[in-house]
Amino acid sequence: MPRRPALSLGRLAMDSVRWAFSYSAWAPCREDWLLAMRLIQPEEKERIEQFVFSRDAKAAMAGRLLIRKLIAEKLKIPWNEIWLQRTSKGKPVLANNLSSSSHSRFSFNVSHQGNYAVLAAEPDCQVGIDIMKTALPGSGSVPHFFHIMRRQFTEEEWRVITSMNNEWLQLDMFHRHWALKESFIKAIGVGIGFDLQRIEFHVSPLQLEVEKTYNETIMLLDGEQEKEWTFEAPYTTVTPPAFTKLTFHDLVASAVPLAAEDPACWDNFCSRQESPARQSSNPR
Known part of the structure; x- marks a missing residue:
């Protein structure tokens, strides 16, 4: 957030x-x-x-x-x-x-x-x-789902998403990036017409511990780091920390x-x- x-x-x-x-x-x-x-x-x-x-x-x-x-x-x-x-x-x-x-x-x-x-x-x-709740695509394979969503992320973001060890972890990283983008779009109130490739997230750490909140992730807007924004990323199986x-x-x-x-x-x-x-x- x-x-x-x-x-x-x-x-x-x-x-x-x-x-x-x-x-x-x-x-x-x-x-x-x-x-x-x-x-x-x-x-x-x-x-x-x-x-x-x-x-x-x-x-x-x-x-x-x-x-x-x-x-x-x-x-x-x-x-x-x-x-x-x-x-x-x-x-x-x-x-x-x-x-x-x-x-x-x-x-x-x-x-x-x-x-x-x-x-x-x-x-x-x-x-x-x-x-976001990590879930398998409603229909089709994970690679097919990623292909459909290709334009929503930058090449660097896809590199990170697909670098995870298995498809479930890749989906988890996909949803993490998606939630970050959605939270930013909702904060500025611009709606779905915003080109999501204009924003790029460098998530940190790659592996999140359950029931902890992290704020190390940074965002680039049109290639420039946006230092005024802070992103909180809790990861949970119950109530968010x-x-x-x-x-x-x-x-x-x-x-x-x-x-x-x-x-x-x-x-x-x-x-x-x-x-x-x-x-x-x-x-x-």
């Missing part, structure tokens, strides 16, 4: 925030799911209702609740007065008019994949986060409903399959 110090001075009265919620382990009861659907904006409720699989609906819901909890508790905006919008590139942003100029430097980002939804926030830095694991009741502790209960939401949720056919994977 990248962080870049803001150029202006001053600091919001909060520290860095790192939260994680295991949506894969969350089996909401009727009361909890109907409550969750009351705690988000109408357009997000509609979006979540459109997911084919309940696992994806839970992941998206967790992401929205993480953001709203953060803003309610750290910026002291009442939950039911928080208004979130998406930029033209799809990045969630706070639309409320903030009374303090220091709030304008406040940055947050969420990601969900595998088992966890995660949130990172900084008082005066741009921040982006991406989480340095992240506080939250329960559902933690997520909604400061919540105030935005709407009346809609019983049809529970029927819709129960009608979905949890997830598609499973792939072989290790958590990342």
Whole structure:
């Protein structure tokens, strides 16, 4: 996850925030799911209702609740007065008019994949986060998958990826590079139109120890090292290190409903399959 110090001075009265919620382990009861659907904006409720699989609906819901909890508790905006919008590139942003100029430097980002939804926030830095669970390609071989993704990485990055001892380790290194690129793109908010070959990561160390976080990786942008950015790379099989694991009741502790209960939401949720056919994977 990248962080870049803001150029202006001053600091919001909060520290860095790192939260994680295991949506894969969350089996909401009727009361909890109907409550969750009351705690988000109408357009997000509609979006979540459109997911084919309940696992994806839970992941998206967790992401929205993480953001709203953060803003309610750290910026002291009442939950039911928080208004979130998406930029033209799809990045969630706070639309409320903030009374303090220091709030304008406040940055947050969420990601969900595998088992966890995660949130990172900084008082005066741009921040982006991406989480990946190493998994075999949905179809085809690993070499074929790499061929399809060839244009997303530089020659040096591919050299490092394919230098690993076996295909699983190569996939692991692939996802490590991918998460780094995604986190940077999300931090600057430019979306999928950005040419990923403009950025090149020199990852360090090559071998990561489980449950440790590293920040030695450097990034080149258009061939020049970007020294203002810091990249944190945790590697885990459980809750990411340095992240506080939250329960559902933690997520909604400061919540105030935005709407009346809609019983049809529970029927819709129960009608979905949890997830598609499973792939072989290790958590990342």
